[in-house]
Amino acid sequence: MAASLAMIFFSMILVNNYVLVQFLGICPFLGVSKKLDSAFGMSCAVIFVMALATAATWPIYTYILEPQGLAYLQTIVFILVIAVLVQLVEIIMKKYMPPLYKALGVYLPLITTNCAVLGVTISVIDEGYNFVESLVCAVGAGFGFMLAMVLFAGVRKRLEDAKPPKCFEGLPITLVSASVVSLSFMGFGGIIENIFGA
Template sequence: MEYLLLFVSASLVNNFILSRFLGICPFMGVSRTLDTAMGMSFAVAFVMTVSAAVTWVINAFVLVPFELVYLQTIVFILVIASLVQFVEMVIEKSSPELYAALGIFLPLITTNCAILGAVLINVQQDFGFIKMLVFTLGSSVGYGIALVLFAGLRERVAFSNVPTSFKGAPVAFVTAGILALAFMGFSGLVK
């Protein structure tokens, strides 16, 4: 039950994009069409889960015992950067189809603050291994939901008659605002 609550809270109530403001750059960049949004969501979910697990182990067994907690930021970002590189190589070799679908998003993920954000929140909240996995999965699912919903909205907005000054990014932000307003309805769900 506790895990279910954590999952709902991470995915819907404290949605990464719409409430915590993590990972906004790709949110705006790749949400023009549904297909790219789906691809990005899967790539983020994958890298987020793997890097959260790896950094959790490094933090618990190296940084904390040796009192090197101040190296967290630099170690975590290097882990994420190398993981992204590694994942890219593996996918390219093993599954060309998957690579064709996710490949272009992978380099963008290193500088996606949703990944580093998730990893840092895990450490700050002192989650155990299972809780960390539940939180990370919930976060990435929430990230995907917001991204895909938003891409669907933007496909519709593209066909409407938007005032010149609002064309492009401004109307996208207003749309995101309304979507965030809708997501506020989820708070209070965990009680």
């Protein structure tokens, strides 16, 4: 049991990273990764929302929607739950962490429409995970999001000192850098399965 949970957790960070492998949550990845502190703060908020959203949506789907034959409403219900949780995070940050709240700006409400958060809540249902596995998957996906954000914040810091060709300045060099970081995660493909014997 512990080995399968560890495999789920680490595969969500390295092998199935939502940002660098599945290309979900790209908007905050490109928008908030300019500074390390805002990237870290956004990542913590996403981890919190992912874990809470999964903890709320899994029982709603398992015990209410599916038994009542309303499984087709999962996307709408999940989006509503995520929106409520993001509002909660926004209120808490505004009250207790005003500098981080100001630094995240418009990107904090965008967690509501962050497809990585919705993707986790739907994928745990599709994978047939139980409640504990779902939570481990969500937290692992959140830490994978954090890893991608922090790594890319470091890359972007180095890009500020670089002198790319004129045609690559700005967004083009950012996208090229993101693709190189993403390619580096392809190497993790078989490692998790070999370690945990799956």
